[in-house]
Amino acid sequence: xxxxxxxxxxxxxxxxxxxxxxxxxxxxxxxxxxxxxxxxxxxxxxxxxxxxxxxxxxxxxxxxxxxxxxxxxxxxxxxxxxxxxxxxxxxxxxxxxxxxxxxxxxxxxxxxxxxxxxxxxxxxxxxxxxxxxxxxxxxxxxxxxxxxxxxxxxxxxxxxxxxxxxxxxxxxxxxxxxxxxxxxxxxxxxxxxxxxxxxxxxxxxxxxxxxxxxxxxxxxxxxxxxxxxxxxxxxxxxxxxxxxxxxxxxxxxxxxxxxxxxxx
Numbered sequence: 001x002x003x004x005x006x007x008x009x010x011x012x013x014x015x016x017x018x019x020x021x022x023x024x025x026x027x028x029x030x031x032x033x034x035x036x037x038x039x040x041x042x043x044x045x046x047x048x049x050x051x052x053x054x055x056x057x058x059x060x061x062x063x064x065x066x067x068x069x070x071x072x073x074x075x076x077x078x079x080x081x082x083x084x085x086x087x088x089x090x091x092x093x094x095x096x097x098x099x100x101x102x103x104x105x106x107x108x109x110x111x112x113x114x115x116x117x118x119x120x121x122x123x124x125x126x127x128x129x130x131x132x133x134x135x136x137x138x139x140x141x142x143x144x145x146x147x148x149x150x151x152x153x154x155x156x157x158x159x160x161x162x163x164x165x166x167x168x169x170x171x172x173x174x175x176x177x178x179x180x181x182x183x184x185x186x187x188x189x190x191x192x193x194x195x196x197x198x199x200x201x202x203x204x205x206x207x208x209x210x211x212x213x214x215x216x217x218x219x220x221x222x223x224x225x226x227x228x229x230x231x232x233x234x235x236x237x238x239x240x241x242x243x244x245x246x247x248x249x250x251x252x253x254x255x256x257x258x259x260x261x262x263x264x
Contacts, residue, residue, distance in 0.1 A: 002216075026215060027065050038071055040151060041070065041073065052161070082116035132193055143189045156213060161219070165228065170242055173204055188208065210248065216250065219254040223261055226260070229260065
């Protein structure tokens, strides 16, 4: 695994501003590389993720980015209807992305949402576990095909951003669930049927796909996450602390003083 670098900020708002600035500056640096045509970045949802997205949208640095060359992906998604407020992509669109599309700053085709659940309420209610798994598998395969179609047979993201929950999960890779142990390099996206955090159905990038990223950033804040951070740092690749599996060419943990309070 790549050696972890940890940066600690005084509070959640400063953390969000710092992650936003780092993201926008890194996108600009990547776009300036000779011969590079695009940058691919995976966003995350949750409290910290939405705070970072709001900071990115408000930052003057955003105006310096050529968004026509930036493609937006997600590290995980709640498998619900496309208009469900739980959708990470819907939250991101409302907060910022749709405004950029309307202004012509960001092409709609550059936004790569994970599939939504298009079943009706009756189908969902009467589906057994096998049927639900089949639906999730098809949705995961669809997103994997899109990654390969856009980025080639060995797709890799330039920036993969993740929050972390108080149970030390990241993406939709949860403690003691089988998805975090997927190590087949050909399985890039997986379905989750029994998420311990609602809603229960999820799609997530797998550890092998995340590990291909040029920049993998995990960020989290507040004292209630301190125990999870300590567990993730204590032992690499611990299934009870899935964020300990985070990897990439560069691995950054960006946390505030509360989240770092149990580190020695």
